Amino acid sequence: MQLVKKHLPIAIAFIMGVLMFLQFYIPSKTSNDFLESVTQWDRIISAFALLLGIYSLLNYHYHKLRKRVEGWGFSVVIYVGFFAMLLSGLIGGIINPPPEPVLNSAGAIIGQVEVYRPFMWMYDFLFVPMQATMFSILAFYIASAAYRAFRARNKEATVLLITAIIVMLGRVPLGAFLISYKPFGGEVELLPWFTEWILNNPSMAAQRGIMIGIGLGVISTSLRIIFGIERTYMGGGGD
Amino acid sequence: MEEKANWMEKVSKLDRRWIFIMVAVAVVIPIILGTSFPVNISPSVQSSYNYINSLPQGSTVMIVCDYDPASEAELYPMTLALFRHCFDKGLRVYSFTLWPNGAALIERAFDTMKMEYADNPLYPNGLQSGVNYVNFGYGVGGALVIIAAGQDMRTAFSTDYRGNATGSMPIMEGVATLSDIDYVIDLAAGSTIDWWVAYGVQRYHFTLGAGCTAVSATQYYPYLQTNQINGLIGGLKGAAEYEQLAGHPDRALAGMTAQSSVHALIIVLVVISNIFYFLTRKKGR
Numbered sequence: 001m002q003l004v005k006k007h008l009p010i011a012i013a014f015i016m017g018v019l020m021f022l023q024f025y026i027p028s029k030t031s032n033d034f035l036e037s038v039t040q041w042d043r044i045i046s047a048f049a050l051l052l053g054i055y056s057l058l059n060y061h062y063h064k065l066r067k068r069v070e071g072w073g074f075s076v077v078i079y080v081g082f083f084a085m086l087l088s089g090l091i092g093g094i095i096n097p098p099p100e101p102v103l104n105s106a107g108a109i110i111g112q113v114e115v116y117r118p119f120m121w122m123y124d125f126l127f128v129p130m131q132a133t134m135f136s137i138l139a140f141y142i143a144s145a146a147y148r149a150f151r152a153r154n155k156e157a158t159v160l161l162i163t164a165i166i167v168m169l170g171r172v173p174l175g176a177f178l179i180s181y182k183p184f185g186g187e188v189e190l191l192p193w194f195t196e197w198i199l200n201n202p203s204m205a206a207q208r209g210i211m212i213g214i215g216l217g218v219i220s221t222s223l224r225i226i227f228g229i230e231r232t233y234m235g236g237g238g239d
Numbered sequence: 240m241e242e243k244a245n246w247m248e249k250v251s252k253l254d255r256r257w258i259f260i261m262v263a264v265a266v267v268i269p270i271i272l273g274t275s276f277p278v279n280i281s282p283s284v285q286s287s288y289n290y291i292n293s294l295p296q297g298s299t300v301m302i303v304c305d306y307d308p309a310s311e312a313e314l315y316p317m318t319l320a321l322f323r324h325c326f327d328k329g330l331r332v333y334s335f336t337l338w339p340n341g342a343a344l345i346e347r348a349f350d351t352m353k354m355e356y357a358d359n360p361l362y363p364n365g366l367q368s369g370v371n372y373v374n375f376g377y378g379v380g381g382a383l384v385i386i387a388a389g390q391d392m393r394t395a396f397s398t399d400y401r402g403n404a405t406g407s408m409p410i411m412e413g414v415a416t417l418s419d420i421d422y423v424i425d426l427a428a429g430s431t432i433d434w435w436v437a438y439g440v441q442r443y444h445f446t447l448g449a450g451c452t453a454v455s456a457t458q459y460y461p462y463l464q465t466n467q468i469n470g471l472i473g474g475l476k477g478a479a480e481y482e483q484l485a486g487h488p489d490r491a492l493a494g495m496t497a498q499s500s501v502h503a504l505i506i507v508l509v510v511i512s513n514i515f516y517f518l519t520r521k522k523g524r
Contacts, residue, residue, distance in 0.1 A: 036390045043380035043387065050379070095346075095401055123343055131308035131340075139501060143262045144255040147508045151516050161513070165506050171453065171476055173276035174499030192279045204460040211461060 010228040017226035058082070085127075088118035096120045163198060170195025251515040258508065265504045269496035278495060283463055284480040287448040287470025288324070290422060296329035298421040299414060303435070304348075306428035307340035310452055314426050316491035317450045317478040318348050321424065324485040326352060326371070329361050331410050333420065335375035335396065337384060337431055342376040346400055349374055368399070369408040376400035382434040389417045389443035417443045424448040426472075432459055436467045450477060 020038070023031050061075035099112040116124070152158040169175030170191045181190045224230035291300065302321050306314045325332045334345045353366045366372060375396035378384035387395035392414055393406050405411055413419060423445055425435045432449045440447045446469055449459055453474025462468045472481055475498055478491035 032390065035386065036394070039380075039383050039387045039390065040394075042383045046380040046383065120343065124347075127340070128308040128311065128344075132311055135309040135312065139266075140259045140262050143501070143505050143508060144258045146505050147253065147258055147512045148255075150509045150512070152513055161509070165509070168502045168506055171474075172499040172502045173278050173476075173479075173495050174503055176279050177276045189279060192281070196281060199457060199460055200464070203457050204464060207458055208461045 006231075006234070009234050010231070013225055013233075014228065017222065021226075054082075085119065085122060088122060092117045092119055094119045163202075166191070167195050167198060170198075247515050247519050251512060251519055261504055261508075262501060265500040266497045269500050270493075272496075273493075274496050275492065276495060276499065278476070278479050278483050278492065280480050280484060281473075281477070283471040283473070284477050285470075285484070287424065287450075287472060288481060288484045290446065290448065290469055291321070291324055291328065291330070294328065294330055294421055297331065298328075299331045299333065299419065300325050301333040301335075301417075301420045301423045303423065303425045303427075303431070304334060304336045304341050304345050305338050305425060305431040306336075306344075307338050308344065310428035311344065312494075313452050313475045313478065314428060314450065315344060315348065316475065316489060316494075317426055317472055317481065318345075319351065319489060320478055320481040320485055320487060320491065321426075321450075322348055322352050323355070323487045324481070326356055326359075326361075326366065327485070332372040333375065333410070333414075334372070335378050335384075337378055337381055337434075338428070339377050342374070342400055345374045345376075368401070369403065369405075369410055371410070373405065373408060373410050374400040375405070381431075382438045385417075385434055385438045386442070389439060392416055392419075417445055420445055422446050422448065424450060424470075426450040427455075428452055432462070432468070436462055440467055448472075453477075 016038075019034070023035055057078070061078045064072050064075045065079075094117065096117050097115050099114050101109045102111040102113055104110045150161060150164070152161050169178070175191045175195075176189045179189075179191045182188060183190050183193075221230060225233065294300070300321075302318065302325070304314070304318055322332060334349075336342050336345060349366070349368070349372055352372075356362055356366045362371060368374070376399065378388075378395065380387070384395060393411065396405050399405055399408075417423065417439060423435070423439065425432050425447065427449065428451070432451060435447055435449075439445065447467065448470040449462070449468045450472035451459060451474070453476065456471065456473030456477075459468065459471055463471050472478065475491050475494050479495050482488050482492050
């Protein structure tokens, strides 16, 4: 069991990691063919990961339902929603037919009407509005959270607060409308210019630092996986 | 004196439902009144617009819609503005998504374009799928789809959204890999712009632009400075700027006043809360 559960995955990770690393630096046809083949395999495996995700979701909510844990009603909604979309897609298809023309009494086309498959009807009139609503609610919570938590408690928080106010005003037309001062004797308005300056200089410097940190982290984690030091990707299950 | 302290305490701990009502009013009133402000064009949006505007008729533009209905409010108007600009210029438009729930939004956007351009002299037969545009639908595999398209577009997207084979489509003439696309622009609600830079531009050397939600725009300024992306359209404001540049005012420009008033409201709320914070803190001392 050690061979299958431990040694084989480490060997595959090492061989594929080294090959993919070398492939990037070898511009030949063989190298490109190898990349194409690996990419196709990866995409097929990714599709199976979707199935695994579906199994995991349904399994998790099955246990919530069986044990009647608090909020089990939402698990019913998950099951109903999942199977309603799945079955309507499998039975009726997921693409609407072409719109049907609307004719007047003389037989001339005066418009067209969309013919909905059940799947697309649920997508357009249930799924889209519900997701959009979830995202819209953020505006309300952000306003409430800003009122409660955005306080100038110390020097750092004060700098953050002032910067946020400048960027918030500078990123909407109202800011330029209220403060329409144009320095440097030109066309450039102060507030949008200053907002862009903040984004292009201090903000970008911080972002670049974060990106370099993430990059170094990715390199070190990849090396740890390739050399078998990092094994959490193999999951638990014991040796 | 105690009454005054209680009052200040109450204001600084204002019930969130009052704030929700204020936000709702700040959104609804400007929409009802229909007021509008001129939009300042930022250099990063101007840059994307100029690049597409400089492409000759028949050039190829790939607009990747990596978002789902949750980000529709910001990114769908951006998609429509870009589509309109491309079709005004007679460019060939390719689109797909790395998000499973995004493919139907692309189809809806193309359907809207078909109706809008039904009587356009540039398209005597109207906009046709496979000729003037193609929706490849959802690409399974995340960053791997970018690599696959960089290797061979026909293999990466063997069929379009409606299941038609793409190999023989007129729009695919002269397009073998991503390197043959004149301009790729990724409209992203997540981190796919990073993938496009790392696995697309660096490997296959094409010109990339980006569009994203306002909250994530700051992440991509480093790519802009290094020319790994040549333009960045940030949030609804970016979409409004693009609409104004392309001469097609639509829902992004219409939403600018509501967004302005909510930003102003949040700033006023933050200032008020800080005034009361300092007053109550002073009292505490």
